[in-house]
Amino acid sequence: MCLPAPDGELLRRALDLEAAARLRARWLRGAALNAALLLALAADLSCKCAGYTSALHWVELAAAGVAGANLLRLALALLRPAPPPLPLRAAQRRLLARARDDSFPAVEESFAPESAHSASSASCPSDELSLSLSPRREWRPPPSPPSPPPAHDALAPERPPRDRFIADRRSLADYLQAYSERQEPPAAPGAGCWVPAAAPAYQLAAVDAEAGADEGAAGADALAAAWARLHLDPQRLTQFNLNLRLWLHVTILSRLVREMAAVDVALARLGLGATLGELAPERLRVLARAPQAPPSLAQLLPFLEPFPNQRYVVRRIRELASGGCLSEYRWNGGGADWDEGEPCDAELVLHLLATYLDSQLPAAAPGLRPFSAAHISAAPAPPARPLALHRVSLRPPHYVLALGADTLELARGRNNLLHSLLVFLAAAARAEPPALRRVHLGPAGLNMLWIIGR
Incomplete structure (x- = not known):
């Protein structure tokens, strides 16, 4: 499977960043465990109880030295600078299933120029774009722009209360008749109000040219x-x-x-x-x-x-x-x-x-x-x-x-x-x-x- 160069590099960086985050979490848990062990051994060494022997003293001292060395090593590892966060678009965040991870801050969604798409696709040979491959990225049709809020005009015709399913010619004729009855007659020209242009006539698509049974109600x-x-x-x-x-x-x-x-x-x-x-x-x-x-x-x-x-x-x-x-x-x-x-x-x-x-x-x-x-x-x-x-x-x-x-x-x-x-x-x-x-x-x-x- 051949990914375009930007997407392949982005996926590789995302995987590396996730592996680095898991590794730092393990270091933090190890440092906490060694610190707790070192504190317990130091407390026991400072408060010797009755029956305390020199052999036990040397064993605890050796264990405290190992815990201190591990704690120092993990502390030095944690002091290293963390990898920079990886900016992802919303679609990439969903595809990588990282939408709730703070390590991946969102950036503004934008459409790349056509030249960028052609350049990225040119990095793959033509035989890699075969029909046996699954779609390489989530594809959806471009979203429609939001409709503007309707203007509150007293002269605007009243809309039907809800849409109805139009299954045949008869239901279409009933719908058009009900819609025309709800329209008010336009005001006379020159009355000081805006007169909207006439709407284009609604025409039924010619589906009878195709042979076959009628779908019907x-x-x-x-x-x-x-x-x-x-x-x-x-x-x-x-x-x-x-x-x-x-x-x-x-x-x-x-x-x-x-x-x-x-x-x-x-x-x-x-x-x-x-x-x-x-x-x-x-x-x-x-x-x-x-x-x-x-x-x-x-x-x-x-x-x-x-x-x-x-x-x-x-x-x-x-x-x-x-x-x-x-x-x-x-x-x-x-x-x-x-x-x-x-x-x-x-x-x-x-x-x-x-x-x-x-x-x-x-x-x-x-x-x-x-x-x-x-x-x-x-x-x-x-x-x-x-x-x-x-x-x-x-x-x-x-x-x-x-x-x-x-x-x-x-x-x-x-x-x-x-x-x-x-x-x-x-x-x-x-x-x-x-x-x-x-x-x-x-x-x-x-x-x-x-x-x-x-």
């Missing part, structure tokens, strides 16, 4: 029941959905595209005259075992080889990574040239996620994919597993969550896979500690806990 109720069972707030589902899309884009898709571009450059240097997507999986497997092959090719193969049409899969991965937050995601379709013989986006995204987690978790047996074997199943096999994503149908793709002896049926349609992954993550996070096969779900492991705000 029944699906929303099923998802709300699943969230209630896992003790999470269903009102935050939209934010969880966005967080999951961000994690998939940053952790898997962007890194995949980077590694595919690096492999294409390496293949061009070998003079093959072809790139990923143009070579058959069998030839790629043979090439990955060659000494001159790029190191990341063997790690890329599990992401690509299950699909026969490599050209489409490589191009579709790049398309999904081109827009942030999976904006090109089509749950029951794919790219412009997609047909029924190609994997739909839901199937492709689940395969990429499962393959990535297979590379992170320790294998139970050689050749066995730890995440896919334990947590992925498909019909007609029954989902008889403690925690698994079970595919009920392939066209259209529909997944359910196997939770012990129960099966949680979630909403059908375009959000079925994303919601299933969120519920799967929430169920896995209930364990103490929250982990998959001893790999923590927090920032020191897979960095997935922040998706559901735990």
Whole structure:
């Protein structure tokens, strides 16, 4: 694992400082113990009792000399200047689990310039930035700026008392009608008051272009029941959905595209005259075992080889990574040239996620994919597993969550896979500690806990 130079030096200094603090604590305890022993021996030597012999006198005198020498040595060691405190940002303090240690004073959190990030990443060779590595630092989307306090204007329209969950067109129409009824008519121009500009019209996203079953109110109720069972707030589902899309884009898709571009450059240097997507999986497997092959090719193969049409899969991965937050995601379709013989986006995204987690978790047996074997199943096999994503149908793709002896049926349609992954993550996070096969779900492991705000 290759850390950028500043972070690697910071980690080394933090470990050295913690070891020095533990050593000084041991010296202090030893000095106190030797001082107490020396005082006891000195008191006994000064007040000799009846029956005191010369042999006992010399033994106590020798013990007092040893205690005094130890006390002098430890006192000299404690007089040495302590190492300077190590300033850490708040995120670094949390990651090092030293938030309550006075030896690590906090400094103001700031964003490093882009040049600093590029310089630190340049210290690692490209083959070290492989897909088999866990995220190297805690990543979260940039926080939104705090909203200004609302102005107390008598002409401002009254806001609805609370938000409501909008599940379909009818609930949206009812909400918009209730909101319009609460608005007061604007004052006439020239009346000496400020007239706000007209708000843009709210338009419903065109989701009917994607084929598949309508999610509807029944699906929303099923998802709300699943969230209630896992003790999470269903009102935050939209934010969880966005967080999951961000994690998939940053952790898997962007890194995949980077590694595919690096492999294409390496293949061009070998003079093959072809790139990923143009070579058959069998030839790629043979090439990955060659000494001159790029190191990341063997790690890329599990992401690509299950699909026969490599050209489409490589191009579709790049398309999904081109827009942030999976904006090109089509749950029951794919790219412009997609047909029924190609994997739909839901199937492709689940395969990429499962393959990535297979590379992170320790294998139970050689050749066995730890995440896919334990947590992925498909019909007609029954989902008889403690925690698994079970595919009920392939066209259209529909997944359910196997939770012990129960099966949680979630909403059908375009959000079925994303919601299933969120519920799967929430169920896995209930364990103490929250982990998959001893790999923590927090920032020191897979960095997935922040998706559901735990």
